Amino acid sequence: MLLKRCLAEVVGTYILVFFGAGSAAINLMIAHGAAKPNPFNIGIGTLGGLGDWLAIGMAFAIAIAAVIYSLGRVSGAHINPAVTIALWSIGKFPAKDVVPYIVAQLIGATLASLSFLACVGPNAALIGGLGATAPFPGISYGQAILTEAIGTFLLMLVIMGIAVDERAPPGFAGLIIGLTVGGIITTIGNITGSSLNPARTFGPYVGDSLMGIDLWFYFPIYVVGPIIGAVFAAWLYKYLSS
Amino acid sequence: MKCYICKQLGKDTDAVAICIVCGMGVCMEHLVREEIEVWKGDYPFPAKKLKKKIPRILCVTCYEAYQEG
Numbered sequence: 381m382l383l384k385r386c387l388a389e390v391v392g393t394y395i396l397v398f399f400g401a402g403s404a405a406i407n408l409m410i411a412h413g414a415a416k417p418n419p420f421n422i423g424i425g426t427l428g429g430l431g432d433w434l435a436i437g438m439a440f441a442i443a444i445a446a447v448i449y450s451l452g453r454v455s456g457a458h459i460n461p462a463v464t465i466a467l468w469s470i471g472k473f474p475a476k477d478v479v480p481y482i483v484a485q486l487i488g489a490t491l492a493s494l495s496f497l498a499c500v501g502p503n504a505a506l507i508g509g510l511g512a513t514a515p516f517p518g519i520s521y522g523q524a525i526l527t528e529a530i531g532t533f534l535l536m537l538v539i540m541g542i543a544v545d546e547r548a549p550p551g552f553a554g555l556i557i558g559l560t561v562g563g564i565i566t567t568i569g570n571i572t573g574s575s576l577n578p579a580r581t582f583g584p585y586v587g588d589s590l591m592g593i594d595l596w597f598y599f600p601i602y603v604v605g606p607i608i609g610a611v612f613a614a615w616l617y618k619y620l621s622s
Numbered sequence: 623m624k625c626y627i628c629k630q631l632g633k634d635t636d637a638v639a640i641c642i643v644c645g646m647g648v649c650m651e652h653l654v655r656e657e658i659e660v661w662k663g664d665y666p667f668p669a670k671k672l673k674k675k676i677p678r679i680l681c682v683t684c685y686e687a688y689q690e691g
Contacts, residue, residue: 452666458666
């Protein structure tokens with residue numbers, strides 16, 4: 381039943397954004413006031429260098445693994461519009477379910493950011509930005525789109541190989557996909573924030589808007605980049621494995 | 623093969639099936655045949671219940687154990 385599957389997507393994306401993006405916000409709040417070593421550092425990395433990003437990546441990794449293992453059989457646990465669109469583009473997901481899934485993912489992400497704001501208070505947005513993503517100092521709009529596309533390409537390639545391909549060994553999807561996202565975040569986190577997911581950026585942006593922070597200028601980066609990367613990976617894998 | 627349960631009761635009845643759990647040979651009187659639902663699908667596809675079910679034959683003892691959970 382589509383309603384139940386959409387509800388599962390709401391819950392799954394909620395978990396992803398609350399715990400994943402939430403970890404980035406908390407990191408910024410912990411580092412608040414500490415001397416930043418260089419202009420490329422916005423706070424994440426001030427305390428533990430790349431280890432800060434690894435910690436954020438692990439929060440995402442564990443949240444993703446938890447969602448895939450708990451809700452994967454219910455909705456497929458896409459929790460990412462780019463993944464849903466990529467699967468549709470190669471005929472692996474019905475067209476009529478694409479929009480409901482994306483709406484559900486956006487709702488889940490928004491609820492997560494709003495409830496995180498309610499849990500932590502205004503500083504979660506004013507200092508932590510609710511874990512929103514934006515290009516880091518010196519990174520252009522085009523560089524950010526390219527980075528997000530490459531990151532999501534790897535994510536989708538792994539999804540294709542470990543989960544979509546019927547020859548893949550069963551039971552590993554949640555663990556491997558979670559760790560892959562954790563690894564990607566560790567590397568490109570300090571370039572774009574490493575969203576890889578339009579919904580993951582949408583939720584914090586809505587919450588930040590309510591607190592007077594307007595980041596919507598950057599939103600197309602996190603729509604165009606992930607979708608291009610995911611669709612390209614899906615088609616490439618389909619070609620390679622045919 | 624003879625029905626194990628009948629043999630215990632002192633009867634000599636031919637077995638018509640084998641319990642999938644304990645391997646006991648059972649006659650028609652001492653077997654339980656059930657249709658088991660089959661689901662297909664896992665991440666990133668929602669699981670779907672297949673139209674066709676798989677038959678499962680158990681002896682009465684194993685069937686009752688399953689019913690108890």
